[in-house]
Amino acid sequence: MFKLITNVNPDEMSIVLCEYVKHTSPKIACAAVQYLIIIVENVKDHTHICNLLGTIFNHSDCAIRQEGYKLTAELYKIKGNAIKQYLIYLKPIQLKELEEMFVKDEVVEINVNYENINCEKWNIRLEALKDLHKLLQTNKEYTHDLLMPSIIERLNDPNNQVFLLTCDILQLLPNLNNSKIYNLLIDKLKDKKVQITDKIKETLIKLNLNTIQNVYWKSKSPEIKYHLIDLCIKLEFKTNIKKIINRFNER
Numbered sequence: 001m002f003k004l005i006t007n008v009n010p011d012e013m014s015i016v017l018c019e020y021v022k023h024t025s026p027k028i029a030c031a032a033v034q035y036l037i038i039i040v041e042n043v044k045d046h047t048h049i050c051n052l053l054g055t056i057f058n059h060s061d062c063a064i065r066q067e068g069y070k071l072t073a074e075l076y077k078i079k080g081n082a083i084k085q086y087l088i089y090l091k092p093i094q095l096k097e098l099e100e101m102f103v104k105d106e107v108v109e110i111n112v113n114y115e116n117i118n119c120e121k122w123n124i125r126l127e128a129l130k131d132l133h134k135l136l137q138t139n140k141e142y143t144h145d146l147l148m149p150s151i152i153e154r155l156n157d158p159n160n161q162v163f164l165l166t167c168d169i170l171q172l173l174p175n176l177n178n179s180k181i182y183n184l185l186i187d188k189l190k191d192k193k194v195q196i197t198d199k200i201k202e203t204l205i206k207l208n209l210n211t212i213q214n215v216y217w218k219s220k221s222p223e224i225k226y227h228l229i230d231l232c233i234k235l236e237f238k239t240n241i242k243k244i245i246n247r248f249n250e251r
Contacts, residue, residue: 010042018048026061033067040074042208050075050086057090065094073101117150122159129154129165136172148178155184160196163188167199171206182209186216189227197223201231209235 017039020032033056036049043049049071056068075083087095112135116128132147154166170181185200209231216228 010039011044013039014043014049018052021052021056026059026064029059030061030064030067033064033071037067037071037074040071041078046075046079050079050083053086054089057094069097069101072098076102114147114150117147118153122157122162125154125157125162126159126165129162129169133165133169133172136169152178152180152184155181155188160193163196164199167203170203176207182207186212186224186228190219190221190223192223197227201227201234204231205234 014036017032017036021029021036023029023032040046040049053068053072053075056071057065059065059068072083072087087098090098112131113128114132116124117132119125119128151166151169154162157163157166167185170176182204185204189197189200191197191200212228212232216224219225
């Protein structure tokens with residue numbers, strides 16, 4: 001079941017799981033909530049999940065209610081106080097326990113010196129990116145549009161630590177669909193360092209890359225071709241794998 005979830009669109013899977021939460025079997029309903037916890041951070045629209053919280057917390061099965069606390073905690077990390085509008089029908093004791101959980105996850109004010117992201121000194125760039133990374137970890141709805149030019153520039157950073165941290169930051173940005181970022185990352189797959197290429201592939205998978213432009217299959221770099229094949233296998237790009245087979249058959 002877990003392997004299936006990792007290979008299916010999170011939004012589509014969440015809709016199916018929400019239906020299973022209403023199942024008459026407590027074991028199936030509980031498992032559905034547990035899997036929602038796993039995929040919730042990758043779901044774009046959480047409305048249907050939030051609307052189920054009342055059902056989960058009012059369930060007669062204790063195990064399901066306990067999983068409901070974990071699911072709500074994850075939703076709070078994503079939506080902040082906006083999640084509270086879905087909790088108005090909970091019992092006072094349940095609300096109290098949730099508030100205590102929310103306090104532990106309260107966003108700590110983090111000051112980011114954005115100008116330092118483009119500083120000439122690599123260690124100052126790195127520190128600024130560390131602060132940005134902390135900020136994005138605690139505030140997943142942070143508006144990042146104005147930061148994109150600086151982030152994209154860091155993908156060409158000569159310092160490996162800065163580059164790796166930039167990849168980690170990209171993985172925290174929701175609903176990111178930027179072809180320039182994809183192209184820069186794929187082009188850097190020719191790097192000889194395993195740590196770099198592994199991080200790039202991890203980032204592309206996290207960003208839900210859904211296609212690879214044909215121009216990269218024509219690359220003269222054997223490293224890029226090798227890593228693209230590996231990436232296709234990991235992402236299960238059946239159409240791209242078919243292209244690879246056809247190319248070899250043409251020879």
